[in-house]
Amino acid sequence: MYISEGLLKEDLLMVSFHPDLKQVSMSNCGEYIFIIDRSGSMNGDRIKNAKEALLLFLKSLPQSCHFNVVSFGSEFSCLFDGSESYTEKSLKKALKLQKEMEADMGGTEMYKPLEHVLKAKVKNQPRNVFLLTDGDVGNSAQVISLIKSHCSTTRVFALGIGEGVSTSLVKGVVRAGDGLAEFIADDARIQPKVVSLLKCAMQQAVTNIEVTWDLPPGVSLVSIPT
Template sequence: MQYTKPLSIIAVLVTAMLLFYSNFIRADISFAQKPSQVQTSTVNPVNEVASGAIIYTLSDKSVLTQIALDTKVQMDITGTINRVKLTQTFTNPSNDWVEGVYVFPLPADSAVDHLDMIIGKRIIEGQIKEFRAAKKLYNQAKKAGKKVSLVEQQRPNIFTTKVANIGPGETIKIAIEYQQAVRIDHDQFSIRFPMIVGERYIPGKKISTQPNALGNKANTHRVKDASKITPPTDANADRPVAISINLKAGFNTDSIVSPYHQISIVETDKLTKHISLKNTQANRDFELTWQAHKTLTPDLALFTQQKGDDHYLMLMATPPADEVFKQSHTPREVIFIIDSSGSMMGSSMEQATNALIQAINRLKPTDRFNIIDFDSDFEVLFDTAIPAIDMNKRHGIRFSKYLAAEGGTEPLEAIKFALSSRDEDSHKYLRQIIFLTDGQVGNEKELFRAVQQNIDDDRFFT
């Protein structure tokens, strides 16, 4: 399961990746929170390009666009958390040592926590560093001729990776891992994986724009980084995408649907379904939706994970079918226990009395009720529960209005009486005991024990 400590949405991710001479290298890299005084429009001097495209800056300062891109996505959805690993491959098609810039869109609610750059058999792993330190590290490594990668965010869902010193014909893979929350709308769960950067409307008057700007819109006085967030696109580009998903929904699913793509679904076990989307084109976002198969009882799922010496758990509850919440015709036997001790004096007594009166008025003639008032002792309105006809309800309301807050808080005997006040007809009713109090007592264990020993089939609310 992929569920870790909460992650804040990372405003700017800067990754400086150094290549040394081992098969697995831990480099000085950064996923850092950008200081608030740094403006997005001035972070990266190289204007970024479209999803699925890489812009190489050659030795003569000219640019070369490479559209072809291979993308592989692995998602592990556990309850309401989606853990994603995104791997993208590209190759330097020129005969020059170049710097490349690639744009990839990510969900706006995601938090990236890992990035690897893979060159041949060598892997360079990112480490978190402060923004300015990582920026300095990137520039130093670039000048030294080392492989180096810089990842930045231009807008909440547009991330870029800039890689320096790419050799002629060299293939580079970038692997990013992030977490996002599953979207829940009424009874529908969904995730969306962006595969294109939508065209943005740019308002305002044109202002100075860098001569080597690669965007298709000039900067304006209202959008000063327009040339960075309007990359060129090519509808005919070959951009294959393969997506593999392990879905542990936490309940039996009634439907699993992708509205825009054809998917394959295989049930790997009772808890997991494997969903795949093979080698489609990145011409529109991928969306997956699923719904629970609801029964008359709620579903509970407990997910656990160990990370290092720490243990984490997530409890997920899925409500029952709507039929459960429809109007019930089962008659009720409601026993109200109301606290009129000294601690209830003032607004607490007034609110409790008003709530009791409203509850009495909502009773049906087929229901039965009784009221138990307690402070240092307790007093019962009726010897046993009686029908909730108008005359009896009026009697109960008068009793409630004359309650006065005084005395100690001794609920134990009142609770015991309520739980033992069944008669020969009580089995015909749904018995509910409603406990109204604002007090805190020191003998709660004694109260819990009395309820556990005498609750039978009654329902106790407080």
């Protein structure tokens, strides 16, 4: 079939960029923000697993990083006003919160805590957001769109907890945020999932990539996406 108008009438070339990273060094800095679902549906094994995952994350962060913990349900609260340096004092405060966490914050309002975190000024370090949740939300399209609008400054990772987690929400979130998703059933081992996410987040970012085309005279180029 011959197409005489529109994009498909043009010659098309798809280019995939795959850097050869045989030895990927781990970054010793970065900003790590953990957004924890503490809605009522997280009761029982789910909040227990979320707390265990958070404990593993906190104990494994790089020494020169900044971090924060955000709890959400119907409302949200932040451990620190802004991300703080990873020190013995700040870690002790985070571990106290981790130990006391319960699924006692009502419904599942995910958009507002994400908006609060993503609109904060980015430190001079790569920002990584970790979403730990078991639930679905009625405004998933808006949540995913919000994350997509900040993907140039923030990578979003997700840990889906429990059998009833919305896989479409979790996968949509990390696809928009250029991150990685892991899922844990109520009786699954948590440590390998946490290690997988944190290892990915700690890889140094590749930035300032430029593609140069050497084209013959009379040939123009339209890049999609820009």
